[in-house]
Amino acid sequence: MTVPTNRFPDDFVWGCATSAYQIEGSPLADGAGMNVWHRFSHTRGRVVNDENGDIACDHYRRYESDIELMKQLGLQAYRFSIAWSRILPEGTGRVNPAGLGFYERLVDRLLEKGIQPTATLFHWDLPVALDDRGGWLNRDIAGWFADYAESVFRRFDDRIKLWATLNEPWVVSDNGYLHGTAAPGHRSLFEAPIATHNLMRAHGAAVQAYRATGRHQIGLVVNIEPKYPASTSSEDVAATRRAEAQMNRQFIEPAMLGRYPEELRDVFGEAWPDWPASDVEQIRQPIDFIGLNYYTRAVVRNDPGAWPLRAAPVRQSQVAHTEMGWEVFPQGLTDTLLWIKDRYGAPPIYVTENGAAFADPATAAGDVLDDPRRVEYFRTHIRAVHDAMRAGVDVRGYFAWSMLDNFEWALGYSKRFGIIHVDYATQKRTPKASATFYSGVIASNGAVL
Ligand SMILES: CO[C@H](O)c1c[n+]2c([nH]1)[C@H](O)[C@@H](O)[C@H](O)[C@H]2CO
Secondary structure (H helix, E strand, O other), rough: OOOOOOOOOHHHHHHHEHHHHOOOOOOHHHHOOHHHHHHHHHOOOOOOOOOOOOOOOOOHHHHHHHHHHHHHOOEEEEEEEEHHHHOOOOOOOOOOHHHHHHHHHHHHHHOOOOOEEEEEOOOOOOHHHOOOOOHHHOOOOHHHHHHHHEEEEHHOOOOOOEEEEEOOOHHHHHHHHOOOOOOOOOOOHHHHHHHHHHHHHHHHHHHHHHHHOOOOEEEEEEOOOOOEEEOOOHHHHHHHHHHHHHHHHOOOOHHHHOOOOHHHHHHHHHOOOOOOHHHHHHHHOOEEEEEEEOOOOEEEEEEOOOOOOEEEEEEOOOOOOOOOEOOOOOOHHHHHHHHHHHOOOOOOOEEEEEOOOOOOOOOOOOOEOOOOHHHHHHHHHHHHHHHHHHHOOEEEEEEEEEOOOOOOOHHHOOOOOOOOEEEOOOOOOEEOOOHHHHHHHHHOOOOOO
């Protein structure tokens, strides 16, 4: 692959990403079943200001005008997630035609506008009906997920050519089962490894299901936050390895190499089971790409009191941070792309999420003052992708997070990642300066950087 010096390859794909619960609203419309984020956000005290996704960006009803905005931006592709509980309200069994119908209209409209639809099967919004049967703690969920996947593949594989099974299983296991900061809100050292394993078994089962009928590409989306030791002390180096294994290798390693990092036993102790070899073999289904979500890095120090990692981040001073408190560190994206290439056999990679939260207040006149730091974030990180590609990494595309300001999970609507501003009171969309910038990047295939 030869990468031009001043732009990207002609077949490089430029897109934006969102997820169902964060933008759609109408979570129970047209026969949809309840999902765990609906239940979690309606549980007092779980989400900032007790906000929820009942309306969000009202995309379920406004998808046509949103697609028009995507067209105006010049987007070549759009990464969205499919809400399992719209398709199968009880999680298994009965298919809800109206749920399929919404995504049919979305996909067909995208194609009409020349925008490539790329779908993630699971972006954290598990059907409550399955959570009540154990959810990710029940081994049967691998079969439930494969059945759901098959019902969607059958309907859309003629139009969707890029599939992802899971979005960031680490967030479900770590936030949802270890720390309890995300749905379903459990806090258990013993449950998290079981959730990890069943998430990855479900990934493997869905990939196997796809291989039976699928004609295109399927992969796994992982969040990787490169970890750098705060010092060369053996304690800090060991702590960094624990943090790196628990976040960055816990999921990609079984998927790509058919093994879990040995450091996980050091992190979870007796709570980390000896999984059957047959399970891990089933997880290791050949996939067509890795989806990388990159936002920031972490500098890590040993912290014996930090449960259960015994590792803690060290905030870097004198450097830029986003509204999330995440350091702006584009070099980490280059480093991570090279790390995936070197460690996992140079798989094709899509940067499936990259973006920044900054406060973007709408002025009284209704204008939106995009924080100039967001344009700088995209500029430096897209350059970082180009640097990795020139070093030989097979990156196929880049999806900015996010097309719209949206529901930022337990932080509610307090953080804005969109390149398009959403006034939640009026649902008015206003493209930000970063939308104009990104549109120029797409039109010039990166030459404006
Ligand atoms: C743990 O950070 C992850 O890389 C990450 C960041 N983000 C994500 N994953 C999720 O995929 C999105 O749903 C979030 O809205 C987005 C912004 O927070």
